Amino acid sequence: MPTENLLIIDAIGPFFRHYKPKRINWSKIPFSHLENESGLKPKVIASAIEDFRTFCEACSSYGYNAVTLDDVAHLITDDSYDDSLRAKITQYRELFGLLIKIANEFGLKVLFTMDVMFFNEGLLRRLSRSPDKVALWLNEKLAELFQDVPAIAGIVMRFGEKDGLDVQGDFKSKLLLRNAKTTRRFLQSVLPIFEQHNRLLIFRTWSVGAYSIGDLIWNPKTFNRVFDGIDSPALVISMKYGESDFFRYLPLNSNFLQSDHKKIIEFQARREYEGFGAYPSFVGWDVEEYLTQLQSAKNVIGASVWCQTGGWGKLRQLTFIRNSSLWVEINTFAIAQLWNGKSCTQAIENFLALKQLDVSHESMVEFLRRSDVVIKKLLCVPELAKKQLFFRRLRLPPQLYVFWDRIIIDHTMKRILSFLVEDREQALADGREGLENLRQMIEIAEHNGIPSKGLNFQLATFEILAKAREYFFLPYSESVAVELFALKETYKRRFKRNYSIVLNFEPAPLKKRHVHRLLALLLRPQSKYRLIDEVVTLRALAWIYPLVKHLGKKATPKFANKQAMGIDVLFK
Incomplete structure (x- = not known):
């Protein structure tokens, strides 16, 4: 099982060069934009391949050794799929096979992302949103995938967030795992496939707070109910640095100190809440402090850095590719340098030398x-x-x-x-x-x-x-x-x-x-739930939310129900 020092970066940028909407959903590759009635658009795909090579060359020179690509749904097929979807997935397999080869040329392993769980009409009928049925189906399909594409290093699973309301295409993900018991059972069901095929399952604890599992990112009780006693060489737990999204002022996520499991820490170089790279938003000193605090945590084997993924916005720099942001690049470089033991001031000096900037x-x-x-x-x-x-x-x-x-x-x-x-x-x-x-x-x-x-x-x-x-x-x-x-x-x-x-x-x-x-x-x-939370905000509010929503609709910004997953998911 590969357990080397992982420094992962997301590689979705090459798929956005020709994407034209006014406000872009940066959470996933816009697959429908890559397609036409006969399959994948040749010119768009050719451009993505060229940009991907440029991207891999840059991030490899920065010290990264793995990239993530979206997503597993477009790599596996099912008896319920029609012929056109099967043909399209064959094209995606050919495309991603070529991208894996390019990444490997630069010393980069490739991990594929997936939501738990993606569906279309056929899969919904077959699996009926049952976690146990989904686990059995994934076991079969992932085993086939790992055998057919041996260069896939592993899978990054997102369980607590689903596709945005604006996502179009053949698949759309839905929240499947609703409590700690079901999540634990799901992991125990699928991990043996990863072990047998010597692949990593990187399981992200990020959640938008839906259902009782929604506090997994910060609640040590929920964390332990899910992961305690799961001893698998294939499992890596991925956590954001804080107990919320990629914001400032957050203390280190205490769940890093909860277990001996292999873990990676997530950082965001392209700050989705701080201008999307349009202006300086340096994170070096914050990252340096988090990594210092992490020294007492066991089995932190890597970091995952988001240089393009995240948020809904009009600003559209593509890191390392088109109109690339110097401010995202310096964050991306500094995080890699800090992970590899450099100080923040050393990282800044090394960046100036790398970019050949005549700046003191x-x-x-x-x-x-x-x-x-x-x-x-x-x-x-x-x-x-x-x-x-x-x-x-x-x-x-x-x-x-x-x-x-x-x-x-x-x-x-x-x-x-x-x-x-x-x-x-x-x-x-x-x-x-x-x-x-x-x-x-x-x-x-x-x-x-x-x-x-x-x-x-x-x-x-x-x-x-x-x-x-x-x-x-x-x-x-x-x-x-x-x-x-x-x-x-x-x-x-x-x-x-x-x-x-x-x-x-x-x-x-x-x-x-x-x-x-x-x-x-x-x-x-405080994070600890009060009695009023147990009775009112967690339970009763979920029941009466439709009425509250109606009465307070004038106080809610219109975009709150049109972007991301919609505000309703916060009350699940």
């Missing part, structure tokens, strides 16, 4: 230090971000009014923040400090030869965020509202690919005191 090490360190302040004090509200607040089975995101490439500035958000942020003067001061650091970054770049791409876009975006703080944390002012509308209009004219800014100063449907009482009821300041 000292000026680049200062530039990135200031970028860290900008993100942590202006994109985030520190007081809010540092709070450990949970709703049902999820930790509340440290960013509320900035999510993916949307900025929500309305009366409901103002009332929510008035409950969550007590020191409003400090929040305003943090915003001013962040904006001043950004202006200093621009000066440093101008005087020291640091590439400035994205800085003007960041400044225009963050000026809106700074002005939004005046609306959120001061009494309502008509002049602030007018300034925000003016900033928005200028911003839209200047930048084609911009943040979507929701401005609405109409009174919220719920009074301030009602919002505060509701939040006090729903949010808890």
Whole structure:
């Protein structure tokens, strides 16, 4: 069983070069875009192959030794599939076979992703969303796949998130595993196939909080109920660095310290909540601290770095390929260097040498230090971000009014923040400090030869965020509202690919005191469930949610039910 030091990077970027939607779902290869009525589009596929070679050459030079590709659903077939789908899967097998060969030329192993579980109409009829039937079916199909394609190093399974509402194509995934007992039984059923064929099963603990298994990412009790006593050389547990998504201010995920299982830690170089690579968002010092804390954890055998995957957004740099972001590249490089024992300052110096940038090490360190302040004090509200607040089975995101490439500035958000942020003067001061650091970054770049791409876009975006703080944390002012509308209009004219800014100063449907009482009821300041959670937020709220949704539909942003999996999944 391969147990070498794994440094994994996602390789979906080559499949997006010709993808044209205004807002892109970056969670998976857009398979339907690659296809036409007769199968795969020759020109699109040829371009993807060329870009994949470029990608492999770059990430191999950065120190990565494995890539992930989407997905298993497009590699295996079933008796229920019609002839056209079978033919298409044959073409995908040929394509992925060639990509595996290219990756191997650069010393990169290839792992394929899959959701538990992907379905189409035929599979739904055959398997009826039964975990036991799915496990038996996968055993048969994966055994065939591993025998037919021996170069596949393993499978990365995502169990707690399904395809977004906008995903189109022959397959769509659904949440299958709903509790710890079923998840444990599923793993025990499929692991022998991986053992027999000497492949890795990398099982991701990330979940959006649906069903009782939804707290697997942070809850040691759920973690132990799933994994305790499963002793398989094929199993690797993959966890995000914190107890939530890829946000700042999160403590190290304590589940790394829970077991002796082989584990890998997930980082995100292309920050989906911090501009998608459009502007500097350096993570080196955070990663350095997480890796220092990980030294006491057993059997952490690797890291998985997302350089393209994640989020819904209009900004569309393709890492290492087209319009590649220097800021994503430096994160990607720094994480690999840190994993291999270098310090953060050494990683920065080595990156400048690799890219042959005529920039002094000292000026680049200062530039990135200031970028860290900008993100942590202006994109985030520190007081809010540092709070450990949970709703049902999820930790509340440290960013509320900035999510993916949307900025929500309305009366409901103002009332929510008035409950969550007590020191409003400090929040305003943090915003001013962040904006001043950004202006200093621009000066440093101008005087020291640091590439400035994205800085003007960041400044225009963050000026809106700074002005939004005046609306959120001061009494309502008509002049602030007018300034925000003016900033928005200028911003839209200047930048084609911009943040979507929701401005609405109409009174919220719920009074301030009602919002505060509701939040006090729903949010808890620790991960441990309260009695009220067991009775109300976890159980009763799931039953009455349809009514709550109807009554509160004006308070919910429209995109919340159109992007990702929809807000409804949070109440499963």
